[in-house]
Amino acid sequence: MAEQGSGGNVIAAICNIFFPGLGQLVQGRIIPALIFAIIVFGGYALWFLVIPAIIAGVAHLWAIIDAAKYTSYRSRYER
Incomplete structure (x- = not known):
């Protein structure tokens, strides 16, 4: 991926809206x-316990923001 806010990061963030973690996978970050x-899926599966569902919601939002703001190590130092 190129810079923060690039088209690739926007696509990755949109992917994360529908499937948490897919945006990071699109960016090549498997772990x-x-x-x-x-x-996220574990927390959503335990929705009846309320607290795991809240944690999953926060992690889902964090995944979206993380994909949108990602800059690769290489692009940071190539300037």
Whole structure:
């Protein structure tokens, strides 16, 4: 991915709206994608306990923002 706010980051953020972790996967970040997906789906599965559902909602929002604001290590130092 290029810069923060690039078209790729916007697509990744939109992917995260529908499937948490997919945006990170689109960006090539496998470990964060798995972590976000497990936390969000696990929390949503335990919706009847209320607190895990709230944590999952926060993690879902965090995944969207993380995908939108991502800048790769390489692009930070190539300028």
